Amino acid sequence: METATATTGRPDGRRVRGDRTRRAVLDAAVQDASVRGLDALSFGALAAVAPVNKSAIAGLFGSKERLQLAAVERAREIFVEHVVVPARGARPGLPRLWALLLAWTAYSRARVFRGGCFFRTVEIEYDMREGAVRDAVVAAQRDWEAYLVGHVRRAVDAGELTPGTDPEQVAFEVVAVLAAANDRSLLLADESVYDRALTTARTLLTAHGADAGALVGGAVRQV
């Protein structure tokens, strides 16, 4: 994000304009990709909804792969904004973990991305490929799971879950339940799966020793 000039501190009008265009294109790109995948992105199709034409977009991003990488990065921002940030109101450990579950279901349910969770679509799309795009998708997933594992570990250390509980096992279970809710709600147009998912998460966390009273609510509580 180098929009300032070298000598004067003033922002470079050219780069400002470019960033604005890039941003507009990327916002369309992540929506498209959440539905049809990153492979289906095309400069031509994006130009049809962007304020610039095909070759401008191609020049702005350099190559299709760089566009795809930028889309993944933009999607990460949106994900953090809609899932991680809202859950920060809850204490680290089990409360935060549960808040993340609620925030994630709300994020998926609200169709922040038109095609449901952006990362669900692209993870499946790139799970058997090689290259920079796959690496970026894998990194995003690893970061998210590491974040979950961290809060599970804190929950175990704080005695909110049974001592000896495997944090990675619990993270796997959380991810599985959320993914299934997202996928099924899209494929079968069934909104009830979000409640099912939270029910399953309650069952599992309770089995891991969580106090049932801590796993309540269908909306994210602020602070």
Next chain:
Amino acid sequence: METATATTGRPDGRRVRGDRTRRAVLDAAVQDASVRGLDALSFGALAAVAPVNKSAIAGLFGSKERLQLAAVERAREIFVEHVVVPARGARPGLPRLWALLLAWTAYSRARVFRGGCFFRTVEIEYDMREGAVRDAVVAAQRDWEAYLVGHVRRAVDAGELTPGTDPEQVAFEVVAVLAAANDRSLLLADESVYDRALTTARTLLTAHGADAGALVGGAVRQV
């Protein structure tokens, strides 16, 4: 499958030849589609590995959509062969349900389809589209879940699970766990997720009242 002539009962040599080619192309198509999706199928790419050329394949299937529909149908056959049939050795109800879990993990683990479970790939691909292909994918998923629900219901009726247990809730949980194992093993090249998945399934089924002794084994027992 109308390969016999009208008058004599003998098979029509032309159709036999056509069916053989169709089958060869479809077997390549389902493998491709499990990796790159049904949209990425192309007559040209299939012709490169098939014993006939591009226009022959196009003529043989009529259109790309008909090829995609045939691929879904072929994938269903393969799925039944590798998951449903092996589990038939177990008694209906909870034993069958557990056998299906074991058979499914074995099927995913063995990469019967190169890109992991064919249906995982195409469900995500078509979850926000319309048309005959999507309808076929949805139908396959509904049939599979209905089959699971049936055995959960039998398990409840037989007292193998807690009375009052919601069969659809349990089926959702089973599907979620299996899907997550498949997806993660592909994306993160982590084979341990299959054990994690079975562990989670054990936790859930036990929470639903299943006897822990009935949920053992990492391989499918025959009869």
Next chain:
DNA sequence: ATAGTATCCGAACGGTCGTACACTTTCCAT
């Protein structure tokens, strides 16, 4: 004023795609 840089346009390139059509070959029916 001048040089240099970034955005954007318009046109063109080679390549792949799905589809269509005319044609030959193989096989069954009468």
Next chain:
DNA sequence: ATGGAAAGTGTACGACCGTTCGGATACTAT
């Protein structure tokens, strides 16, 4: 023997793809 049906070949078409290039425009730096 003759006609029809199906498989398979070869060619061609228009559409879209990613990428490249020359040039116009807007802005900054010196």
